[in-house]
Amino acid sequence: MAADFEYPINVTWGDCDPARIAYTARLPAFALEAINGWWEAHFDGNGWYQMELDQNVGTPFVKLEMEFSSPVTPRHTLMCETFPTRLGDKSITFAVRGRQNGTLCFSGSFTCVFTIADAFKSQSAPPEMRAVIEPLIKAA
Amino acid sequence: MAADFEYPINVTWGDCDPARIAYTARLPAFALEAINGWWEAHFDGNGWYQMELDQNVGTPFVKLEMEFSSPVTPRHTLMCETFPTRLGDKSITFAVRGRQNGTLCFSGSFTCVFTIADAFKSQSAPPEMRAVIEPLIKAA
Amino acid sequence: MAADFEYPINVTWGDCDPARIAYTARLPAFALEAINGWWEAHFDGNGWYQMELDQNVGTPFVKLEMEFSSPVTPRHTLMCETFPTRLGDKSITFAVRGRQNGTLCFSGSFTCVFTIADAFKSQSAPPEMRAVIEPLIKAA
Amino acid sequence: MAADFEYPINVTWGDCDPARIAYTARLPAFALEAINGWWEAHFDGNGWYQMELDQNVGTPFVKLEMEFSSPVTPRHTLMCETFPTRLGDKSITFAVRGRQNGTLCFSGSFTCVFTIADAFKSQSAPPEMRAVIEPLIKAA
Numbered sequence: 001m002a003a004d005f006e007y008p009i010n011v012t013w014g015d016c017d018p019a020r021i022a023y024t025a026r027l028p029a030f031a032l033e034a035i036n037g038w039w040e041a042h043f044d045g046n047g048w049y050q051m052e053l054d055q056n057v058g059t060p061f062v063k064l065e066m067e068f069s070s071p072v073t074p075r076h077t078l079m080c081e082t083f084p085t086r087l088g089d090k091s092i093t094f095a096v097r098g099r100q101n102g103t104l105c106f107s108g109s110f111t112c113v114f115t116i117a118d119a120f121k122s123q124s125a126p127p128e129m130r131a132v133i134e135p136l137i138k139a140a
Numbered sequence: 141m142a143a144d145f146e147y148p149i150n151v152t153w154g155d156c157d158p159a160r161i162a163y164t165a166r167l168p169a170f171a172l173e174a175i176n177g178w179w180e181a182h183f184d185g186n187g188w189y190q191m192e193l194d195q196n197v198g199t200p201f202v203k204l205e206m207e208f209s210s211p212v213t214p215r216h217t218l219m220c221e222t223f224p225t226r227l228g229d230k231s232i233t234f235a236v237r238g239r240q241n242g243t244l245c246f247s248g249s250f251t252c253v254f255t256i257a258d259a260f261k262s263q264s265a266p267p268e269m270r271a272v273i274e275p276l277i278k279a280a
Numbered sequence: 281m282a283a284d285f286e287y288p289i290n291v292t293w294g295d296c297d298p299a300r301i302a303y304t305a306r307l308p309a310f311a312l313e314a315i316n317g318w319w320e321a322h323f324d325g326n327g328w329y330q331m332e333l334d335q336n337v338g339t340p341f342v343k344l345e346m347e348f349s350s351p352v353t354p355r356h357t358l359m360c361e362t363f364p365t366r367l368g369d370k371s372i373t374f375a376v377r378g379r380q381n382g383t384l385c386f387s388g389s390f391t392c393v394f395t396i397a398d399a400f401k402s403q404s405a406p407p408e409m410r411a412v413i414e415p416l417i418k419a420a
Numbered sequence: 421m422a423a424d425f426e427y428p429i430n431v432t433w434g435d436c437d438p439a440r441i442a443y444t445a446r447l448p449a450f451a452l453e454a455i456n457g458w459w460e461a462h463f464d465g466n467g468w469y470q471m472e473l474d475q476n477v478g479t480p481f482v483k484l485e486m487e488f489s490s491p492v493t494p495r496h497t498l499m500c501e502t503f504p505t506r507l508g509d510k511s512i513t514f515a516v517r518g519r520q521n522g523t524l525c526f527s528g529s530f531t532c533v534f535t536i537a538d539a540f541k542s543q544s545a546p547p548e549m550r551a552v553i554e555p556l557i558k559a560a
Binding site: 014018019 | 298
């Protein structure tokens with residue numbers, strides 16, 4: 001069984017608002033960084049940039065939801081556990097759980113569709129991606 | 141009946157990614173700008189900054205969900221229709237619908253809790269806020 | 281003589297750091313928004329996005345400098361006075377001065393080069409742009 | 421002689437604009453991340469957040485300048501060489517040089533003043549900071 005993938009984020013002063021915690025709008029951005037990092041980690045360093053420009057595969061988001069349970073601060077590294085929870089014919093759903101010092105800060109679900117990037121048209125998940133993704137799917 | 145509140149956002153080059161559309165993580169940020177703008181519009185120009193620092197009222201987010209139906213670009217102003225859909229004792233939920241040139245680009249639901257800001261403890265919605273908010277509640 | 285161009289920015293909670301002022305890295309971003317706004321205002325609403333994608337003219341930055349004299353906060357609209365200070369054969373320099381409630385918060389100088397966007401090669405300023413820009417040049 | 425300090429940044433899709441390179445306003449933000457990282461690396465993990473909130477020392481920026489010589493992309497890690505070039509009584513200047521795959525992408529100079537954070541008043545560099553910083557000063 002594959003080890004859990006965690007993407008580390010160094011939260012800093014500039015991410016925080018006057019309440020001294022990471023500004024809410026930074027949290028979806030962190031989760032997206034983690035999902036991009038998941039692609040990099042499982043596809044030879046190729047994230048969305050390489051997928052789109054080199055492989056002509058886009059994965060635009062169609063839906064996201066997040067629950068926030070504990071503030072994110074610069075006191076600890078933000079560890080973002082990231083894994084696919086569902087792979088449809090033309091879509092993929094990821095879970096991201098952000099933790100600091102072992103405390104769950106947020107959890108979210110993010111659904112993307114596969115596209116032919118330069119045509120902005122949906123397509124089925126490319127088989128070589130499906131082969132890598134399927135064994136990594138876990139329940140949310 | 142109150143006119144619908146729309147917060148306009150000038151989407152620009154710097155908001156866009158190589159797919160030539162606003163980067164997904166910008167969209168929750170836009171929606172939050174619109175919610176902050178809703179507070180400003182209904183409370184004498186006082187947004188989160190003034191609420192927190194002058195009135196000691198925080199409204200941290202506990203949940204958000206968004207669906208993306210059409211890309212956001214710099215071609216048109218992003219009009220963010222924003223209104224409360226529910227006011228609980230200690231929480232408030234907003235709907236935000238972003239449109240460009242009449243086309244729905246995203247819709248979302250955002251739930252915040254009222255806090256005593258300097259204590260980071262939850263509180264009931266202050267009565268003077270409740271008085272303004274209640275007549276503005278609409279179904280999502 | 282042309283009236284001064286000012287681009288207004290609604291600074292909000294999310295722009296601020298725990299010192300309760302706009303985070304330093306937001307200030308170059310605001311200045312760039314103002315320069316993009318200057319292009320929009322003087323070229324029929326066409327900012328960098330339309331220049332690059334529709335007209336194949338890029339204006340990448342080669343240099344910027346900024347001095348910060350007073351904190352930027354959400355207490356007042358940030359008015360960004362923006363004007364060209366120099367138009368070379370292949371480059372343009374802008375001054376941006378950000379003020380809140382009449383107080384100078386920052387001033388900066390920003391130099392861009394004209395490029396053929398899809399070739400990423402420098403070019404002379406297009407004549408139709410030069411015709412609009414030249415009368416607007418002022419000393420910094 | 422101290423080894424050069426380099427702060428690595430994983431540039432991604434979301435940092436890039438439609439020209440497929442990191443948006444200009446991201447570059448000062450990267451440089452600031454690197455300077456914050458320099459403080460963390462030389463002061464037991466304490467960056468601006470801990471300096472301000474735990475030690476009551478602020479270092480707001482008064483000036484920055486940057487030159488951009490080559491585009492930043494997600495193709496390589498952005499290595500930000502960061503070091504102090506001058507320590508005055510009440511101010512400190514940093515150089516940051518961003519390189520990808522050995523190519524210089526930008527270089528900049530950033531001057532901060534030391535403040536008593538909660539009073540927002542300038543102060544001399546605290547002696548325990550001066551002791552660490554002085555041996556690390558290099559010509560720009």
